[in-house]
Amino acid sequence: MKKLLTILGPTASGKTDLAAHVADRLHGEILSGDSRQVYRGMDIGTGKDLEDYVVDGHQIPYHLIDICDPGTKYNLFQYQEDFLKAYEDIQRRDVQPILCGGTGLYIESVLRGYHLSPVPQNEELRSQLEGKSLEELTALLQSLKEKTGSVMHNTTDIDTPQRAIRAIEIETYNLEHPTENRPFPPIDSVVIGVNIDRDLRRQKITDRLKKRLEGGMVDEIRGLLDRGIPAENLIYYGLEYKYVTEYAIGRLTYDEMFRQLEIAIHQFAKRQMTWFRGMERRGTTIHWIEATWPMEQKVAACCELLEKTEER
Incomplete structure (x- = not known):
């Protein structure tokens, strides 16, 4: 049975790209630890970046993305059930499982075996x-x-x-x-955190937000509204879906939407780091690596840490 490798980090830290490269090296499969990427059709706003799952022409298998309809309210209990099903399937096939995401609650519920x-x-x-x-x-x-x-x-x-x-x-x-x-089985994991300098993180968040807005995020959300999904259901998801929906229905101007959303994402990234530090205080060992390292160095660090813990 292969030990779970967990790669976490705040938004815009490059954790998904790293996880995909590690999966390519280890012939692994990725389990998403993101609370909003479960929704079909909510692609740009949730930052699925599915192109990251293709490395050197190889499609990296991923799980727990696009598994439920937009407008529904997916929850932690369902996530644990879906995670366990996918995780056990990966283990049965003797493939390396890699948990990757930024939703600390979802990740910790698996690593610490929350009883829900x-x-x-x-x-x-x-x-x-x-x-x-x-x-x-x-x-x-x-x-x-x-x-x-x-x-x-x-x-x-x-x-x-x-x-x-x-x-x-x-x-x-x-x-x-x-x-x-309901008991949840203990899952042993080596946990790697991608640390990114605050100023660099802020710049990447702003640049990425501009790119996503220019890349059709407003049209994506208008399309969901046109499909009959109530605005309040989209606002429920927070961040991009909250502010862009409020712009789409006329509650905010474009400039108000951009400014408020940019601030909200910066605050969200800060809270993510607060959660990860809390995980450490609650007993989870996180091995931190730097986002600015070359990809090969980051991949090597992940593989070395996993190999060391498996030898113990």
Whole structure:
């Protein structure tokens, strides 16, 4: 059984390109650790960058991308189920599994084996929370987390009121039903983090945002709206889908959309790093390598670290 290799990092750090090159070297397959790339048709805004999965003409197999319809609300419980199914299939074929992504909650739920249960919607609670601001919801969520001792649902993944309400719904359910209903098998992994200088990260984020907007991101989101997906459902996904949808329906001007979205992505990247540092405090060893290293050096570092841990 091959040890899982995990490659994580903030947005714009180049982690997907690195993971694909490592997969090409090791004849591996990639499991996505991204909460939004699961949605079909949401390509540019989620940064799937599927061209990164082709290395020297070789198509790198990937999993957990394009597995559900836009407008639906995929969740952590479903991710664990889908991850385990794909992971076990890869292991059965004796192929190297590589987990790659920037959604710390999803990655940590696998590495630390979170025990989760499917949480039903609580319409009474939702009606009580309707109309509250994101700040009020965040404060309520923090209070619940203190009672449950939860490390889930930090501000990385609750950047809209809808997402915050769902997080409160989950934490409330867990407070009222504290039993661990479903065991998740422990998965041993060597974890590599791609570190990128703050100023370089900010520049890459801005450049990438311009490129994605010029590359059809607005048209992609207008197309989803034209298919009948409600604007509020797209806004729920946050970041690009929140701000570009608000521009598409006339709530924001183009300049307002760009400025607010750019700030939001910078803040998101900062929160991602905060989550990864929290993972380290909670016991996950992350081996950090620099984003600016040549690709060959980064690939060699990943392979050497994996080989060393497998020898122990």
